[in-house]
Amino acid sequence: MTEQRLTATYWIETAFPLAQAAATMGGEQSTGTFVRVPGETDELREAHAALVEEIVELGEVASPSLPGSGLPKSGDATRRAARVVLSWPMSNFGPSLPNLLATVAGNLSELKAFSGLKLIDLKLPPVFLDRYQGPQFGVAGTRQLTGVYDRPIIGTIIKPSVGLSPEATADQVRGLVEAGVDFIKDDELQSDGPHCPFDARVSAVMRVINDHAERTGKKVMFAANLTGEIDEMLSRHDHVLAEGGTCVMASMNSIGLPAMKVLRAHSQLPIHGHRNGWGMFGRSPAIGMSFVAYQKLWRLAGIDHTHVNGIDNKFCEPNDSVIASARECLTPMFDAPHPGCEVMPVFSSGQSARQAAPTFAALGSVDCMFAAGGGILAHPGGPAAGVRALRQAWDAAVAGVPVADAARDAPELAAALGAFAA
């Protein structure tokens, strides 16, 4: 029986011969040492060395993307980019995400042989499922809790990011639930600041949401940002649950994978994974980690939703990257019969009725959250018209009707297209 192996794909840039550079990566992250030591036997290397599975040259590079790289002592020093695939035997670290991280994203980004090195993708063997629970609710569970089927969950966010009291937050939520949104989230800057304590905010917001649910039958999902220390997060989760809430939100980079695993084991609610800070990993093409790789770690740890930015967003991320991330969230991480650990991608940032059609075309699915702030609040007909316009835009997209045609019979959509110019 072949041992399960873990595979990682990197983009690299180096002036060293590609085979040598790839071997350096594998050595640094497995059995290798700068100076060969007596314990590094052939038998040990055979059992534990990382293997170079593939090297695909991507062309020559004129100048180094990052400072601090070295040149080979002799021979050709043409700088090249390449895609490199390495694999490791699971016996090196076992199915442990923290130790996996030290292996695939540890010291190697500081290696002198490289003027660029970015983790692009990971393929984890299913043995990780023995130890990690993956998403508890995912797409289906989130649909069940919101009662929204066959279309995106229309969401929005509490703004301003910080400064509102619990009562002012609840007032804002009142307007949003009355406008017909399916989902509302805290801003990632708002967790438990002294001016807006978590418990008081959740109690105030849930009174509004529960009241609206009693009157209308529609329970809006509120992602309460419980980011904090571990004991705080667990007790905040319990408060949300006690108040009848249906979602919690945590900033992934702020809490780390082990804390997420603890939260997942404790949680009876979907976990909305906020990726703020991901720009530090993802923005440079030459260093860090793609969101495609990154989100797999968090899905396994237990998130149910995660942010992917949006088409034509107001941040710096290009559309192809947004779409690659979003599609990945809906792509199984493991082959059947194992669970795929799919999670709901959350589109946000500058989203309006204009982005429904291109988002559907690129994603090929309505299994997403589509969150708009200004795209709802700034609609000329008011927030309720803003929500209706978004639903009309998605209905048109799914029906294959051009949005301009659909707008002829949908005044809210027509107004949105006028207000939110391309």
Next chain:
Amino acid sequence: MTEQRLTATYWIETAFPLAQAAATMGGEQSTGTFVRVPGETDELREAHAALVEEIVELGEVASPSLPGSGLPKSGDATRRAARVVLSWPMSNFGPSLPNLLATVAGNLSELKAFSGLKLIDLKLPPVFLDRYQGPQFGVAGTRQLTGVYDRPIIGTIIKPSVGLSPEATADQVRGLVEAGVDFIKDDELQSDGPHCPFDARVSAVMRVINDHAERTGKKVMFAANLTGEIDEMLSRHDHVLAEGGTCVMASMNSIGLPAMKVLRAHSQLPIHGHRNGWGMFGRSPAIGMSFVAYQKLWRLAGIDHTHVNGIDNKFCEPNDSVIASARECLTPMFDAPHPGCEVMPVFSSGQSARQAAPTFAALGSVDCMFAAGGGILAHPGGPAAGVRALRQAWDAAVAGVPVADAARDAPELAAALGAFAA
């Protein structure tokens, strides 16, 4: 009474007027929204907005360091670098490291106005000490446990990184303690892999260390890599303690700040904070976080030692960055009478007797760990001579004697200088 504020310093690169760019950063990370919303009152902004404290222009930049940045719609679009200092009222987030992180290192690195944005430094108000314990042992406690005073703690690492069985690890430790090292650490790739389980490894290693301590009175400090899930880390800590061990090691990026806080609260041993993966944050000058800022978060959370690379190291980090990091570890984070939370910097990577004098000159202190692998094992006279040479080199550095002069009366040092050429 003025409220305590938190201050963050950034390096930025932008084609927008600097004052406007800095205001965008502050707005995104406090009260601002892309579209001004009704709740954003003047009163709320006054109480909660981030303030731009300082802008220092650093000169013009020919082309954008990172892709995806935008240009101003009108006016001058000269691209400039600058240092920008922002401050936040503590009432926005309270003394919470996870929420601090979402504020100072969250979405802002994805802002379109910037073609570079890196967190350079943080100044945390002492109110954080109400909630975080800081280092338990630090420099003084580590010296007490090792019995090493008035000179650096001479350390080394178990190599190969992975593949040794518990017994093979203990055999290697036997040679190292007999050679006279003060400190030995696991490799960051080795925690609890199936071929070398943590508990068995620690038991085997501690038998050797305890036996040596009984015979010689010298208890070598072994930093056992307990990186893993939270319950695993706590139980591994207890095993180290039960076996008479005096240190545990955790990979900071792998576990996250909340897990470190839990480990610190539980620990009766110094925590060796391994920074593997920091290259993803630190290597690009245009994105991420300096180690000067980064290590403050972890010191507050409770580490006692942390890695700073070494002078003329084998990775890509330049010496000025290494020294800035190391000095910062010994610089108080808070003014007296608050504790300074100083931690021991750990020099490593390609270190030998040659680096003692320049390291001492730059650090101005012997309060450090000085770790060598090949610099000990590959000494022509064997590992014991390697350790002696390192101590001779540091003695000379502290006495102000040029290393070549000192080598005349110190054959091990002379041999080291011959073997480890510049």
